[in-house]
Amino acid sequence: MMAIRARILVKPFTLWIGFLGLVMAIGAIAGLIVFVKGLGVTNLTDLVPWGLWITIDLSAIAMSAGAFLLCAAVYLLGLKRFQPVARTATFIGLIGYSMAVLTLLLDIGRPDRFWHALVYWNTHSLLWEVTMCVTLYLTVLLLETAPIFGKLPWLQQRFPGVSRRMIGVHHLAPYLALIGLFLSMLHQSSLGATYGVLKARPIWYRPDLSVLFMYSAIVGGPALTVLVSKLAARLTSRANVNDDVLERVMIFIGWALVGYIYFRFWDSLSMTYTYEPGRTESLRMLTKGVLSFNFWVGEILLGAVIPAIILLVPRLRRITILPFIALALVVGGVVAYRWDVNMAGQLVLLTYLPQEIEAIYTHYVPSLIEFLSGAGIVAYGVLAVSLGVYHLGIVDHRQVEEEVEATLPVAAAAD
């Protein structure tokens, strides 16, 4: 009897939070080991200096792209019915960028000097630009999510003044959407260019990477936002969605995927025409070598083609379970793409001996510590979003009407 009662008393949500908390705690210990012992505990080497963490960092930023896209749609294009989706996306964006910052803190050799990135400028460096954009955009996201946090019941009761001010930031939404669009376009593509400007790595050295990074973020960001919205609505009564609105976003993702497949196809095909030392070997690694499963199955088949079909065929899209699978596959596909890009340029290196420039192969499998700390960061993200759904109502499409009313005078003032 007692056992049954205890089982009923522990709500599934508590179990879920407990599980995420555990993964986070293990990740925190792993992270602490990294800080104390240094990056020697990773499997990174001088030949493969960027690994799993960089993939998580890049993926978290890509997955946050829903925020700027939907805010631009709502506040700049005037598609007001997407406003509640933009709300969800903005919160996910804030969490995603904070995940990226956490991962970078793990990854840099001197985390105590993280502030150097803001103070010492080399304006010629792509990473300088990315750092500036990410920092400024994180500020924008904090302002954009201030109204969400302002509605926390506890805050409203204890500090009604603070709460009112935070909710009031909502009036800045159109300006913030514009700044967010500008900053996001810059750094989402610059992350691709970070790789794309490196002449020493032929598979990366091409302008397409910035376009593809931008494009895949446009696909992956909204996919995660819709996935979280639909999952939340399915799992808890605290979330409430308007399926028609979400379906519109899914159709957008479907068409965006078609465009992405086209660019990806053209980009890969164009590299097959001539032999180029290093680049050809990397491409072979993607299409036939150790990365081939990731490439063909993870990125292309499961990551793009199948979800595009599901999201664009109305009959398939309306089968309850399929959109969930499709959106999860899109997210997985973008992560696979980030991993493949990062690895393809590092698993193949070019020698610099004068007689023959030939390709040599390197090896990298993340260490346990890298996996655990990475999982901890992902768990932090999932936990934050879960709590957001539960306590901040970040997935609540019933709030639409009043919010749109509230923005009207701003639109007038902005004109």
Add this chain to the structure above:
Amino acid sequence: MDKPNMKRRDFLKVAALGSALVGGLRLVRLTSASETGSSPHKWAMVIDQSKCIGCGYCTLACRAHNDVSPDISWNRVLEAGNVGDKKVFLPRPCMHCEHAPCVEVCMVGASYRRPDGIVMMDYDKCIGCRYCEIACPYGGRAFNWEAFSGPNPAVPEWGQPEVERRPRGVVEKCSFCYHRIDRGLELGLVPGVDEAATPACVVACPVQARLFGDLNDPDSAVSQALASHAYFQLREDLGTSPRVFYLPAGEEATT
């Protein structure tokens, strides 16, 4: 409930704060970035592959003088095939590129190029992001994955440390022994001629396969060698313009 004036004022506040922040950062930059200017010198190294016997003394001398960890080589000696039946070697210091990819990509400006052509590392600025390692086509950079503590096995046999040991978590590389050059010039010595003002690897080479000197001085050993010999640079196709030149081990050189 909504007062348009209030929010416009709020917006202006945010804008003012933002521009003050950007302005502040600008000031910091202006005071920190002052390494422009010109130099009468243009340092370069010439490595004669026909002379190099692959003994690795240069690597060891470098380890001692620069206090480099045994896990790291600023100055690797690679096997580079055969000419006739003689093995050919390729010693590889930092190339000190004129258009150095590492300097271009470093987000904090920890990698920078001096007017005299030496590509420097500011170990106090480096945050250890390793972008420079990824960007360098020559594998010339090494990250301090572990702290180098304890005695240096190359000391004292191969020399005494002349520079501070680098901490864990930063990237390091060959510096053309800038400290020997700078101190030597102060003492009125000529780098490349006087041993105390010349990079340790050049001094340690038992077969004089390495030359060092000023390309702006037509009488310097490097200028003379480049004027009278065929030479090449590594990965010239990349347009990095290395300041390390190689004299190839041709057939005539071995006979």
